[in-house]
Amino acid sequence: MLKPSIFKPLKPDFHSISFTAIFYKCKSMKQFKEAHTQLIINGLTHPPPSLRPIISFSAVDPSGDIDYALLLLLRTSTPPTVFLFNTTIRGFSRARRPGSLLSSVLLFVRMGVLNLAPNNFTFTFLFQGCSNCVAFDLGRQFHGMVIKNSFEMDVFVRNSIIRFYSVCGRLDDARWMFDESSELDVVSWNSLIDGCIRNGNISEALSLFSKMTERNDISWNSLLGGLVKFGCMDDAYRFFVEMPRRNMVSWVVMISGYAQNGQPKEALALFREMQTLDQEPNSAILVSVLSACSQLGALDHGRWVHCYIEKKCVRVDSILSAALIDMYAKCGSIDLAMQTFSTSRKRDVSAYTAAISGLAMNGCSEEALQLFEQMKGEGISPDGVSYIAVLCACSHAGWVEKGFHYFASMSDVHGIGLELDHYACMVDLLGRAGLLEEAEKFVASMPIKPDNVIWGALLGACRLYGNAEMGQRVGSLLVESDQNHDGRYILLSNIYAESMKGEDAEQVRKTMRRRKVNRVPGCSLIEVAGFVHEFFSGDRSHEKTEEIYLMWEEIVKEIKKFGYREETRAVVFDVEEEEKEAVIGHHSEKLAVAFGFLYTKSGSTLLIVKNIRICSDCHYAIKLVSKVFKRKIVIRDRKCFHHFEEGLCSCKDYW
DNA sequence: ATAGGGTTAG
Numbered sequence: 001m002l003k004p005s006i007f008k009p010l011k012p013d014f015h016s017i018s019f020t021a022i023f024y025k026c027k028s029m030k031q032f033k034e035a036h037t038q039l040i041i042n043g044l045t046h047p048p049p050s051l052r053p054i055i056s057f058s059a060v061d062p063s064g065d066i067d068y069a070l071l072l073l074l075r076t077s078t079p080p081t082v083f084l085f086n087t088t089i090r091g092f093s094r095a096r097r098p099g100s101l102l103s104s105v106l107l108f109v110r111m112g113v114l115n116l117a118p119n120n121f122t123f124t125f126l127f128q129g130c131s132n133c134v135a136f137d138l139g140r141q142f143h144g145m146v147i148k149n150s151f152e153m154d155v156f157v158r159n160s161i162i163r164f165y166s167v168c169g170r171l172d173d174a175r176w177m178f179d180e181s182s183e184l185d186v187v188s189w190n191s192l193i194d195g196c197i198r199n200g201n202i203s204e205a206l207s208l209f210s211k212m213t214e215r216n217d218i219s220w221n222s223l224l225g226g227l228v229k230f231g232c233m234d235d236a237y238r239f240f241v242e243m244p245r246r247n248m249v250s251w252v253v254m255i256s257g258y259a260q261n262g263q264p265k266e267a268l269a270l271f272r273e274m275q276t277l278d279q280e281p282n283s284a285i286l287v288s289v290l291s292a293c294s295q296l297g298a299l300d301h302g303r304w305v306h307c308y309i310e311k312k313c314v315r316v317d318s319i320l321s322a323a324l325i326d327m328y329a330k331c332g333s334i335d336l337a338m339q340t341f342s343t344s345r346k347r348d349v350s351a352y353t354a355a356i357s358g359l360a361m362n363g364c365s366e367e368a369l370q371l372f373e374q375m376k377g378e379g380i381s382p383d384g385v386s387y388i389a390v391l392c393a394c395s396h397a398g399w400v401e402k403g404f405h406y407f408a409s410m411s412d413v414h415g416i417g418l419e420l421d422h423y424a425c426m427v428d429l430l431g432r433a434g435l436l437e438e439a440e441k442f443v444a445s446m447p448i449k450p451d452n453v454i455w456g457a458l459l460g461a462c463r464l465y466g467n468a469e470m471g472q473r474v475g476s477l478l479v480e481s482d483q484n485h486d487g488r489y490i491l492l493s494n495i496y497a498e499s500m501k502g503e504d505a506e507q508v509r510k511t512m513r514r515r516k517v518n519r520v521p522g523c524s525l526i527e528v529a530g531f532v533h534e535f536f537s538g539d540r541s542h543e544k545t546e547e548i549y550l551m552w553e554e555i556v557k558e559i560k561k562f563g564y565r566e567e568t569r570a571v572v573f574d575v576e577e578e579e580k581e582a583v584i585g586h587h588s589e590k591l592a593v594a595f596g597f598l599y600t601k602s603g604s605t606l607l608i609v610k611n612i613r614i615c616s617d618c619h620y621a622i623k624l625v626s627k628v629f630k631r632k633i634v635i636r637d638r639k640c641f642h643h644f645e646e647g648l649c650s651c652k653d654y655w
Numbered sequence: 656a657t658a659g660g661g662t663t664a665g
Contacts, residue, residue, distance in 0.1 A: 052656075053656095056656085056657080060657085082657095083656065083657065086657060086658090087656095087657060090657075090658085120658080121657055121658060124657095124658055124659070125657085125658080127659095128658095128659085155659085156658050156659055157658095157659090158659095159658095159659050159660075160658085160659060163659080163660080185659090185660095186660080187659050187660045188659090188660090189660090190659095190660040190661085191659080191660055193660095194660070194661095217661080218660060218661050219660080219661085220661085221660090221661035221662080222660055222661050223661090224661080225661055225662075226661095247661095248662080249661050249662050250661085250662090251662090252661090252662040252663070253661070253662060255662095255663095256662065256663060259663095282662085282663090283663070284662050284663035285662090285663080286663085287663040287664060288662090288663060288664095290664090291663085291664080317663095317664095318664075318665090319663055319664040319665085320663080320664075321664085321665095322664045322665045323663080323664050323665080325664095325665080326664075326665060349665080350664055350665045351664095351665075352665085353664090353665040354664075354665045355665090356665090357665065358665095383665095385664095385665055386665080388665090389665080
């Protein structure tokens with residue numbers, strides 16, 4: 001709340017200098033706007049000195065309002081200073097929204113019209129904008145102007161250019177700027193090293209790093225961050241161990257890196273190490289740990305983090321809130337997710353989106369759309385991510401018309417840019433509904449080039465509906481354009497096999513072998529008593545293997561009484577022929593179920609996370625298990641949740 | 656009076 005003392009009393013001789021003082025005390029956009037209102041009410045003109053703080057804040061502060069800054073800048077009674085232009089350009093450069101770079105450029109042009117000469121600050125900010133937008137041609141023109149105006153020896157300008165060329169993929173130009181420099185500082189080195197990593201030249205980055213004479217904490221963290229972004233977690237960890245001092249950022253980079261690079265177990269292990277060193281995690285680390293829990297379906301771990309947050313009174317911002325909701329939802333506990341959502345105090349678009357997508361993936365499409373409408377009713381604008389959740393809800397429920405309605409409203413009503421992910425949802429929607437021709441036409445009509453994900457969605461639908469003709473057409477293209485993706489070959493080969501084209505199926509498998517594409521092995525995770533256990537297909541490495549296999553035999557014996565017969569359709573390409581028989585019965589989720597039966601309280605719900613899609617045999621078997629043994633079983637596969645209960649599945653056998 | 660390189664979510 002605004003403190004009245006800032007504004008009162010208003011004296012009759014109040015003049016603009018006093019307002020400058022007031023502006024300097026303001027700490028939020030709201031305060032600034034109220035003070036500005038007072039200034040206008042008092043009939044004062046807009047002399048630039050009064051507006052400086054408000055323009056700076058509006059343009060640069062994360063909670064600012066860049067449009068407000070622009071409005072004021074263009075309305076000052078006397079021409080604005082270079083400083084004000086610089087600040088506003090800086091604001092647009094970091095705004096990262098459509099058209100913001102153009103605004104920076106227009107302001108730059110406007111400066112010229114007003115005969116204001118740009119300075120070194122101006123160019124530094126312009127290059128930031130060009131880097132953020134990867135605007136190579138524009139940046140090169142600014143580089144020309146820098147040379148003409150003799151700013152190229154300014155180390156700040158120079159470093160911003162090094163960074164600019166690096167992100168544009170012009171490592172040679174970046175290197176040239178670096179080598180030609182008479183004055184280099186630690187930032188120049190960090191920027192070039194980051195550029196090398198960005199452009200895939202890890203060895204050059206490491207060699208430069210070893211040549212650095214001055215290395216502060218940021219240099220180390222910068223190197224770690226670059227390696228992590230490039231997926232080189234082993235290298236990153238080596239430096240993490242080696243570095244002289246680790247600060248909070250180092251831990252964040254490593255733990256979030258593991259979480260983002262699909263190594264959630266390593267993320268949790270490092271988090272534990274951090275705790276044994278009595279280091280307090282910050283909220284960024286907790287977010288990453290929650291993300292790791294989501295990936296593993298590690299509900300106990302996730303709950304522990306939630307308790308920790310409450311015990312330590314960690315401030316729950318919108319990111320942390322979304323991460324908590326997402327964790328519960330991805331661990332199959334949609335009730336806890338919704339409870340967390342409804343008790344969270346700040347519900348912004350990300351918290352809503354997490355809840356909507358949680359409902360959607362757990363098969364509660366109706367509730368998901370209701371919540372979406374509620375969000376809009378509260379005046380919160382959806383963004384591109386919220387729409388992915390909405391379209392996903394429609395897709396799972398088979399609501400084609402609704403899906404198209406929302407799809408159209410994205411750009412029409414909310415002005416949100418349509419991205420590949422949204423198109424992929426629509427292809428999935430049509431494909432799942434069996435409208436394959438329409439799906440193919442939809443792809444053909446896309447204004448952006450469809451990527452492999454789009455074609456993959458179409459191919460999946462072909463398999464589901466047994467459309468061999470389209471499946472072969474799409475699949476043959478896909479195994480060429482996405483050569484390293486094992487799933488494409490498997491789908492195509494199965495499509496051939498199912499339409500009695502055994503030779504073609506074999507041909508696809510040969511191609512796959514020739515290209516040395518490895519199959520990602522099916523793997524299921526189950527958390528029992530705080531430990532995550534991992535099972536592969538036909539796995540015999542677990543210390544309780546004998547018991548587990550015996551238990552599964554027992555289970556099979558029982559469900560056979562209720563009509564279970566092993567099915568083979570889905571496993572045509574699962575294993576080499578001779579192994580097939582042995583492995584069908586032992587897909588990883590079955591082993592996980594057996595393990596769960598052995599080591600959890602009877603009657604408790606089992607949660608299993610699988611890395612690939614569940615096959616129809618396992619699906620059928622587990623439905624029966626849920627009925628015969630009166631046990632709720634939740635399996636999260638690559639695509640959606642399966643809540644098995646009383647012999648039925650929440651996916652309605654449609655996945 | 657302004658600058659640059661390192662961190663989290665849906």
